Amino acid sequence: MVETDRLSFAYGTRPILREMALAVPPGSIYGFLGPNGAGKSTTLRLLLGLLRAPAGTVRLFGHDLARHRVALLGRVGALIENPSLYDHLSGLANLEVTRRLRGLARGRSEEVLALVGLTEAAHRPVREYSLGMRQRLGLGLALLPDPDLLILDEPTNGLDPNGIIDMRELLRRLQQEQGKTILLSSHLISEIERVATHVGIIQHGQLVFQGGMAELHNRQVARRHIVIETDCAATCCHLLPAGLGEATVASAGTLLLPYQSREQLAKVARHLVLAGQPLYQLSCRQPTLEETFLHLTETSPVL
């Protein structure tokens, strides 16, 4: 649905994106993740034609954005930053303004209100809406023309836990029941992991990971390690044969070893006990998804 090839961008002389190759599969919820300042908003603006890329291409639905801009963007709904709403008007009236401007069918605003769960609040002025309701109304505005693709920049930013859960459920419904493809950005893996089917992680303007959620979990499993609690980690480090993996001393009494197998764990225990070293704890630890995300972003070179 979205494909970029060698997409690069600079603000003045400052490079922001370098040779980005984003690929958003049809029907996916693609979580576009990265720390603050990594280049997420810049990328989304390029996809929406709000910024012009000096190098590289953007393809939406298989067509070049530069050549078919109006037709392609007509199939995209976007929510970038906070939605622009008329506070003195009701939720329904806000939608009606845009519906009429775009020449969409009567009744579409009511349909959209039902979709985003705001039917009961339809006639209340928007100034009385919570932040979560405002975000959902903003999403409603993006949904009015029934787009195939939704591009949302940090849609849960500033929402309370209930607002986040509502938004997550809404996005899931839009994908599953309405067949929408959703590209959403966030700087929190915890917000993405429960909803996304695919993930792209950006750091310093480059993708450091892209793939299915399962692949990200595989990365997590691959970074499992054995934690050995003993008296002197440095001594134990010398005692372990090289075949058991490269041990690192984490602290005076803690040694870490990349996990290979259960058998490796048993061999480690045997070697250390036979060498007379005390073993206070021997465990296998898998990094959290958050740690995996931090590892991916912290180890990427600066642009």
Ligand SMILES: Nc1ncnc2c1ncn2[C@@H]1O[C@H](COP(=O)(O)OP(=O)(O)OP(=O)(O)O)[C@@H](O)[C@H]1O
């Ligand atoms: N108009 C601008 N002029 C100059 N530099 C900019 C401009 N907008 C953004 N930047 C810089 O570009 C870099 C990427 O910004 P961008 O907003 O794309 O990051 P982001 O990943 O969306 O971060 P955040 O989560 O903080 O919004 C940042 O270093 C930012 O300071």
